[in-house]
Amino acid sequence: MSEYDGYEPVIGLEIHAQLQTESKIFCGCKNAYGEPPNTLTCPVCLGLPGALPVLNKQAVEKAIKMILAVGGKVCNRSVFARKNYFYPDLPKGYQISQFDKPIGEGGEIFFSLEDGTKKSCRLTRIHIEEDAGKSLHPEKGESYTRVDLNRCGTPLIEIVSEPEMRSPEEAYGYFVKVKQILQYTKVCSGDMEKGHLRCDANISVRPVGQEEFGTRTEVKNMNSFKGVERAIKFEIQRQVKLLKSGGSVTQATLLWDESRQVAEAMRSKEESHDYRYFPEPDLVNLVVNDVWIENVRENMPELPDEKSERFIKDYQIRPYDAMVLTDTTSLADYYDEVMQYTKDGRTAANWVQSELLGVLKDSGDDISTFKVRPNMIADIVNKIESKEISGKMAKTVFAEMVESGKSADVIIKEKGLVQISDEKQLLAIIDSIISANTGNVDKYKSGKTNIFGFFVGQVMKETKGQANPEVVNRLLKQKLDG
Amino acid sequence: MPDYKELTAKQMADGVKAGKLSAVELAKEAINLAKTEGKAINAFITICEEKALKQAAAVDALAKKGTSSPSQPLAGVPVAIKDNISYTDYATTCASHILDGYIPPYDATCVKNLIDAGAIIIGKTNMDEFAMGSSNENSFYGPVKNPVNHELVPGGSSGGSTAAVAQKIVPIAFGSETGGSVRQPAALCGVFGLKPTYGGISRYGLVAFASSTDQIAPLARTAEDIALAYQAAAGRDENDSTSVTFDHPVYSEKLATDKKFKIGIPKEYFAEGLDDEVKQTVEEAIKLLEKNGHTFKEISLPMTDRAIAVYYIITSAEASSNLARFDGVKYGLREAGDKDLTTMYSTTRDSGFGAEVKRRIMLGTYVLSAGYYEAYYRKASKVRELIRLDFEKAFNEVDLIISPTSPTAAFKLGEKIDDPLTMYLSDIYTASASLAGNPGISVPFGKTKDGLPIGVQFLAPWFNELSLFQISNILQKSAS
Numbered sequence: 001m002s003e004y005d006g007y008e009p010v011i012g013l014e015i016h017a018q019l020q021t022e023s024k025i026f027c028g029c030k031n032a033y034g035e036p037p038n039t040l041t042c043p044v045c046l047g048l049p050g051a052l053p054v055l056n057k058q059a060v061e062k063a064i065k066m067i068l069a070v071g072g073k074v075c076n077r078s079v080f081a082r083k084n085y086f087y088p089d090l091p092k093g094y095q096i097s098q099f100d101k102p103i104g105e106g107g108e109i110f111f112s113l114e115d116g117t118k119k120s121c122r123l124t125r126i127h128i129e130e131d132a133g134k135s136l137h138p139e140k141g142e143s144y145t146r147v148d149l150n151r152c153g154t155p156l157i158e159i160v161s162e163p164e165m166r167s168p169e170e171a172y173g174y175f176v177k178v179k180q181i182l183q184y185t186k187v188c189s190g191d192m193e194k195g196h197l198r199c200d201a202n203i204s205v206r207p208v209g210q211e212e213f214g215t216r217t218e219v220k221n222m223n224s225f226k227g228v229e230r231a232i233k234f235e236i237q238r239q240v241k242l243l244k245s246g247g248s249v250t251q252a253t254l255l256w257d258e259s260r261q262v263a264e265a266m267r268s269k270e271e272s273h274d275y276r277y278f279p280e281p282d283l284v285n286l287v288v289n290d291v292w293i294e295n296v297r298e299n300m301p302e303l304p305d306e307k308s309e310r311f312i313k314d315y316q317i318r319p320y321d322a323m324v325l326t327d328t329t330s331l332a333d334y335y336d337e338v339m340q341y342t343k344d345g346r347t348a349a350n351w352v353q354s355e356l357l358g359v360l361k362d363s364g365d366d367i368s369t370f371k372v373r374p375n376m377i378a379d380i381v382n383k384i385e386s387k388e389i390s391g392k393m394a395k396t397v398f399a400e401m402v403e404s405g406k407s408a409d410v411i412i413k414e415k416g417l418v419q420i421s422d423e424k425q426l427l428a429i430i431d432s433i434i435s436a437n438t439g440n441v442d443k444y445k446s447g448k449t450n451i452f453g454f455f456v457g458q459v460m461k462e463t464k465g466q467a468n469p470e471v472v473n474r475l476l477k478q479k480l481d482g
Numbered sequence: 483m484p485d486y487k488e489l490t491a492k493q494m495a496d497g498v499k500a501g502k503l504s505a506v507e508l509a510k511e512a513i514n515l516a517k518t519e520g521k522a523i524n525a526f527i528t529i530c531e532e533k534a535l536k537q538a539a540a541v542d543a544l545a546k547k548g549t550s551s552p553s554q555p556l557a558g559v560p561v562a563i564k565d566n567i568s569y570t571d572y573a574t575t576c577a578s579h580i581l582d583g584y585i586p587p588y589d590a591t592c593v594k595n596l597i598d599a600g601a602i603i604i605g606k607t608n609m610d611e612f613a614m615g616s617s618n619e620n621s622f623y624g625p626v627k628n629p630v631n632h633e634l635v636p637g638g639s640s641g642g643s644t645a646a647v648a649q650k651i652v653p654i655a656f657g658s659e660t661g662g663s664v665r666q667p668a669a670l671c672g673v674f675g676l677k678p679t680y681g682g683i684s685r686y687g688l689v690a691f692a693s694s695t696d697q698i699a700p701l702a703r704t705a706e707d708i709a710l711a712y713q714a715a716a717g718r719d720e721n722d723s724t725s726v727t728f729d730h731p732v733y734s735e736k737l738a739t740d741k742k743f744k745i746g747i748p749k750e751y752f753a754e755g756l757d758d759e760v761k762q763t764v765e766e767a768i769k770l771l772e773k774n775g776h777t778f779k780e781i782s783l784p785m786t787d788r789a790i791a792v793y794y795i796i797t798s799a800e801a802s803s804n805l806a807r808f809d810g811v812k813y814g815l816r817e818a819g820d821k822d823l824t825t826m827y828s829t830t831r832d833s834g835f836g837a838e839v840k841r842r843i844m845l846g847t848y849v850l851s852a853g854y855y856e857a858y859y860r861k862a863s864k865v866r867e868l869i870r871l872d873f874e875k876a877f878n879e880v881d882l883i884i885s886p887t888s889p890t891a892a893f894k895l896g897e898k899i900d901d902p903l904t905m906y907l908s909d910i911y912t913a914s915a916s917l918a919g920n921p922g923i924s925v926p927f928g929k930t931k932d933g934l935p936i937g938v939q940f941l942a943p944w945f946n947e948l949s950l951f952q953i954s955n956i957l958q959k960s961a962s
Contacts, residue, residue, distance in 0.1 A: 043588050047807050049581070049689040050568045050590060052722050084803050084850070086827060093806020147811070276850035278859060281693035281800055283723050 003167075005244060007205040009236045010213055011171050012163035013228075015178055016156050016198040017188035018131065019062040025130050025155035026053030026096065033194050037136075037148035045153035047091035052282050055080075059155035062187045063103055063128050064288065064296045066157060069185050069303055070123060072107030074293050078127075080280040085273050088147050089133035097158075099277040102127035103286060109161070110305065111177035112323065113169050121174050124160040128286075131156050151195075157187070163202065163213065168236065172229040175199055179225070180304050184329055192224055199228050204249070205239045214239070215249040219263050221256045231256040235263050307332050315345030324353055330368045331357075341378030348381045355395070359402050371405040372398075379408040387468060393417045421468040423475060426459070429467075430475055433458045444480055452476065486511045487650035491559045491707040492734070494653065495600065498545055498558030505538035505545070505558030505602060512560030512604045515651040520605075523627040523649060525642040527565045528572050528606040534560070537602045544600075554600030555734075556714050561596060562646045562655040565606040566613055567698065568687035569593050576689050577621035578611045580834025581814045590687020591719045592656065592698045599714035604652065607642030611836045612805065613658055613691040615639045616666055616908035619899050620838045627895070628671060630934060634892040637667030637908070640701070644671045647701045654711045655701045660691050661793050662888075662912025664699035665924040669887035669937020672926040674708045674954060675701045677912070679945045680919035681726035682712070684719030690804040692797035693724075695916040705955035708923070709733035712947060728945050739952045742775045745940075746880035750786035751911055757890045763928035763936045764886050770960050771884075771953075779880060783872045786914060788865050790906055793913040794842075795849050795862035801839075802846030808834065841902065870918040877943040882953055885911050887924040887937035915941050923950040925957050 021031050027044035043051040067074050081099035104126030112118055131154035136146040159178060165171045179197060182188040189196045204216035219235050222228045234256075239249050254263040302310070304326050311322040311332075326332045331352075338348045356377060360367055380397055383389045389397065389412065400411045412418065420426060433455060434441055444451050459472045483503065497503030513531050520526045541558045563569065566576045568586035575581045593603065610620040618626040618641025626641035628634040629649040636645045640657025644667035647655045657664040659677040668675025676699055683698040690696055700711035713734070718727040747768070752761060768778055810816035810830030818829035835843070849858035876883060888908055898905045915922045921944070924937035938957065942949045 043586075046812070048568075048586065048588070048813075049574065049576070049584070049807070050566075050586065050685075050687040051588075052686050052724075054721060054723050082803050084806060086806065086809060088809075088811045088823065091807060091812055093809060094803050274852045276803070276847065276852075276855075278799060278803070278850055278855070281724075282690075 004205065004236060004240050006208055007236075007240045007243065008208045008210075009166055009168075009232075010163050010204045010206060010216075011165040011168075011232060012202040013161045013165070013171060013175060014200045014202070015159040015175065017066075017159065017182050017190075018196040019059050019155040019157060020186055020188060021056060021058045021062065021155055023056060023058075024153035025056050025059045025128070026153050029153065031154055033196070035150055037146070037150060040150040041152070045091075046149060047093075047152075053096060053280075055283060055286065056155060059128060060103070060286065060288065061296060062155070063126065063157050064293060065185045065300065066159070066182065066187045067104035067107065067126050068293070068297050068300060069181050069187075070107035070109060070126075072104045072123060072126060074288055075101065075103055075105060076288055076290070077101070078103040078286045078288075080283045080286065081277045082280050084276045087132070087135075088145065089135045089149070089152075091133065091149060091152060095130060095132060096280055096283070097129035098127035103288065109174055109177050109181075111173040113173050116320065119170055119173060121164045121170070122162045124162050126157050126159050129156050129158060130154065163204075168229045168232040171201060171232050172225060175228055176225055177304070180327065184301060184304055186301070201228065201232050201235070203232060203235045203239070205236055205243065215251055217249065217251065218253045219256055220253060223258060227256065227258050230261065231263055234261065238263070311335070311345075315339055315349070317345050317349045321346075321349045321353065325349060330366070334367050334374055337374035338378045338381070341375045342381045342385075344381050344385050347384060348378065351377055351381055351398075355398055372401050376401060376407060383408060383412075387419060387421060388412075389417055389419055390469060392465065393419065418466060419468045420463050420466045421471050423471065426463075426467060426471060426475055429459055429462050430455075430472075430479055433462065434479060441480065452480070455480070483507055483511075486515075489653065490704050491556060491653040491702065491710055492704075494559050495555060495557045495710075498541060498600075499554065501545055503558065505541040506535060508558050509534045509538040509560055509602045509604060512602075512652055515649075516562075516605050516646070519649050520646060520651050523629055523632065523636075523645050524624050525607055525626055525645045525649065525651065526562070526605045527575055527577065527608050527623050527642070530569070530572050530603055530605055533571060534602050534604045537597065541600050541602065555710055556596065556654070557600035559601050559654060560604045560652045561601040562605050562607050562643055562652045563593065563603060564609050564640050564643050564655075564657045566609060566658055566689040566691075567593060567606075567656065568689070569603060569606065572606060574606070574689065575622070576612045577609045577623055578808075578834065578836070578839070579622045579815060580808045580831070582834075583815075584813045586687070588687065590698075591684035591721060592715045593687065595715050595717065596656075601654070601714065605646075607640070607646055607655065607657075609642055609657070610639035610663075611839050612689070612801070613639040613660055613663055614801070614838050614842055616662070616905050617893070617895075617898065618642065618667070619895065620836055622836065625895055628892050630672065630892065633894055634934070635670065635895055635897075637670035637888070637892065639663040639667075640699070641667050644668055644673060644675065644701050647671075647673045647703060650703070653703060653707055656711070656715065657699050657701060658688055658691075659697045659699040659916060660695050660797055661916045662909040664701060665912050665922055665937065665939060666888045666908055668701055668924040668926070669939075670892040670935065672935025672937075673701055673703055674705060674926065675699065675924045675937075676708050676712055676947070676950065677916065677922045678712060678716065678947060679726070679921045681724050682728070682921070682945070682947070683715045684717070684722040684725045686719055686721040690800075692800040693804060694800060695797060695919075705925075705951055705958050706734055706737055708954070709737060709951040726945070731948055733948060733951050736948055737951055737955045741952065742777065743881045743949065743953060744879075745771070745776055745778050746781035746876055746883045747778055748781050748783045748786065748876070748883055748885060750783050751885035755889050755907065755910065756886060759930045760886045760888070760890060760936055764884065764938050767927050767938045767957060768884060771957065774956065774960055778884075781876050781879060781883070783876060783914065785865065785869045785872050789869060789914040789917060790910055792862045792865045792869065793909065793917055794845065794906060795858050796866060796917070798842040798846035799850050799859050800846065802843045802850065805835075805839070805843055810834075838902070866917050869914055873915070873918045873920050873941070873943075881942070882949055883941040885939045885941070887911060887939040891930045891932075891934035891936055911939060920944060921947050921950055923954055925954045927957060927961055
């Protein structure tokens with residue numbers, strides 16, 4: 001607690017996630033990113049006079065999926081409402097959202113901090129709404145803001161947490177876990193760079209031990225997961241400093257500036273909105289019956305925690321490894337497939353985590369299409385296990401696999417990488433080395449046992465690295481100590 | 483060609499389908515009248531000559547091949563539509579300066595349905611700006627005059643569509659209703675005006691005033707024609723979530739009936755504020771129908787005196803939001819475009835909207851504002867539910883409700899324009915049914931001693947338009 005000079009932060013997050021649907025939420029336009037400006041539009045999403053919204057069933061289904069994934073309650077009847085404000089990228093002059101009767105209530109996110117501490121945070125609600133367009137503010141030399149309405153009507157869910165997080169690290173852990181669940185359920189791509197996932201933070205601080213919340217501010221405009229953590233940390237420190245110096249926090253909306261690492265208040269004019277919510281008369285109440293809810297539940301994919309527990313139980317791996325391996329569905333699927341071809345869960349986990357991820361990180365390749373397929377990694381693991389190759393050889397094999405995409409067998413054959421475990425053959429070599437190095441044998445026998453490595457090195461040199469190190473060690477010890 | 487002005491839509495369609503009348507000739511006549519007599523009463527904002535003549539030629543071609551019947555019940559019938567209904571290639575102005583230059587890139591579903599039925603869209607009619615008004619004086623394009631007497635208002639907001647039918651420029655026109663905008667002018671001009679059940683005709687393409695009560699609504703000179711018009715336009719539309727799936731009967735075939743209706747007389751609709759002559763005329767209609775075997779019963783709709791207040795709170799709230807899109811950014815008028823955003827917004831909207839529209843935007847913004855929402859919008863929504871229950875209860879006892887359509891006959895241009903509260907009372911007998919979603923029809927019946935038309939209104943349970951057409955037909959036949 002001393003981290004913030006006797007103050008305790010109170011943090012709540014509002015996460016906006018774009019739903020991965022074929023079409024937009026209220027019209028048939030394609031829900032896509034990166035198309036030329038204003039090409040994915042129609043009278044409905046342009047808000048032309050007389051056009052009317054019709055709700056996209058797939059968007060509702062995705063929302064239900066997320067609500068169930070976090071253990072929330074899907075409301076059988078929810079109501080759309082208009083949130084009224086003027087802005088050029090909001091062509092109707094209102095956003096269709098949900099207000100006092102959202103589709104989802106409650107739920108809880110269980111997450112871990114980087115040191116492994118387990119935490120959880122409850123959710124207030126999840127509601128469905130439409131995204132606005134984008135204002136492209138003037139570049140140098142231009143005098144007009146341009147508006148791209150392609151994003152108008154992209155379906156969103158807003159996931160609102162309770163103010164239950166107490167540090168920037170918790171907020172980071174929570175946010176990453178929400179992203180992971182969104183990706184697992186294919187509700188949202190989770191891509192922050194493209195704006196598919198956005199996060200606003202409500203932050204206040206209070207003296208440790210005080211029940212009552214302090215005045216909160218809202219920080220927006222973060223564009224990475226770590227950026228969220230940094231912005232929250234910045235804002236906590238700003239508030240604490242303010243209070244320490246005898247000042248007080250004023251309710252405000254701040255924008256995070258990633259390049260300068262500061263959050264600054266918006267002009268008060270821009271934030272003093274009275275949204276004048278009222279029920280959207282162009283849409284009927286959203287009725288979701290239990291049959292529909294059960295149907296979505298039955299088709300729910302395995303969630304991150306379930307997968308992680310299964311990995312620990314079935315593949316006998318450590319919880320930390322399970323956490324790393326279930327980070328994304330593509331990685332978890334890869335590891336799952338490796339395990340179809342081998343029984344050694346731990347070795348396989350090590351190989352996927354250190355070797356494979358290392359290579360992918362450097363190359364930027366996509367794991368699901370990478371040329372080293374799960375069965376090829378399993379081959380290596382199995383050959384290590386059966387002592388056909390040593391760990392060191394395995395690395396050579398893998399490096400060649402990454403290079404050429406050839407199978408382990410082919411590489412081993414081509415490079416002659418066969419491990420010598422035959423004791424007779426090795427003893428003959430050892431004997432000749434011992435007789436050729438009597439001086440060193442004497443040194444060893446007189447107590448300088450650290451010279452043991454010299455003999456191992458000689459055997460390896462003699463066998464071009466193909467000797468089984470375990471066997472060599474055992475035989476050398478017998479000879480020298482005997 | 484027989485006298486165009488005396489032909490009903492039914493006669494025109496039958497004639498065109500039989501090859502006895504030419505849709506092109508009918509369209510030319512309608513356009514000619516729109517340009518002459520229509521101009522004298524300022525009924526039209528735009529004449530859709532080019533497309534109308536093409537459509538008419540296509541209908542004639544189908545008729546020649548003998549393939550139009552019966553899928554085109556309005557084959558070759560010239561139809562006018564209110565200028566808040568989207569129709570590709572022609573401006574949709576809503577009689578507002580703010581929509582200057584706006585041409586919709588899509589057709590309203592209603593327009594598609596009409597064209598499929600063989601109708602020829604000959605023009606876009608004048609109206610109160612954004613359908614807000616009861617006299618058609620709130621138009622950027624000037625007031626419409628009542629065909630009966632050019633000194634008088636035609637009623638509103640669908641004044642242009644109504645006057646075009648009354649002037650016999652077209653046998654059928656479509657307006658829109660939010661609280662009486664077709665029934666009230668129908669009464670003042672002496673034609674039939676139907677407000678369909680909410681959800682009967684798709685609103686897709688109708689520029690919204692108050693989404694929860696807006697309905698596209700037909701006008702005609704006979705009960706049969708208005709039934710045909712409704713039939714052609716109605717139906718569930720995938721583009722309008724609030725449109726309703728309903729198995730509509732073929733109304734024109736069921737028009738003649740021996741059925742004896744049980745009709746309720748709501749005492750609240752005959753109270754203070756009702757003009758004596760209008761009252762006497764409605765009483766005459768009751769006597770006439772009684773003579774024909776229909777029975778009458780006094781009923782009560784206790785929430786009636788709250789309806790106008792509730793109506794103006796709810797519809798203004800919705801309007802304040804619906805009209806937010808007219809901001810100078812995307813289409814229509816833009817003023818002070820070289821200034822900052824807020825200045826551009828306020829200058830554009832100040833210059834683009836008329837006084838009545840501004841009044842309602844301000845009222846609507848107020849009732850939705852933090853601190854006032856509960857007291858106004860929320861409370862009005864609750865009373866609206868009570869109004870709906872009033873009707874539900876009443877229709878447990880009676881088949882139909884009879885009342886005056888408007889408290890007075892047509893009044894003078896300028897007479898009420900500076901007194902909005904008095905003007906708002908023009909909707910006192912029509913607004914309740916709009917809030918409740920029930921269908922209603924205004925039937926021309928009788929005249930004042932000055933020769934001004936009077937309208938008798940019938941209201942029915944949800945989706946019982948058939949009874950409205952039948953009673954209209956009965957009253958029309960017994961009056962003549």
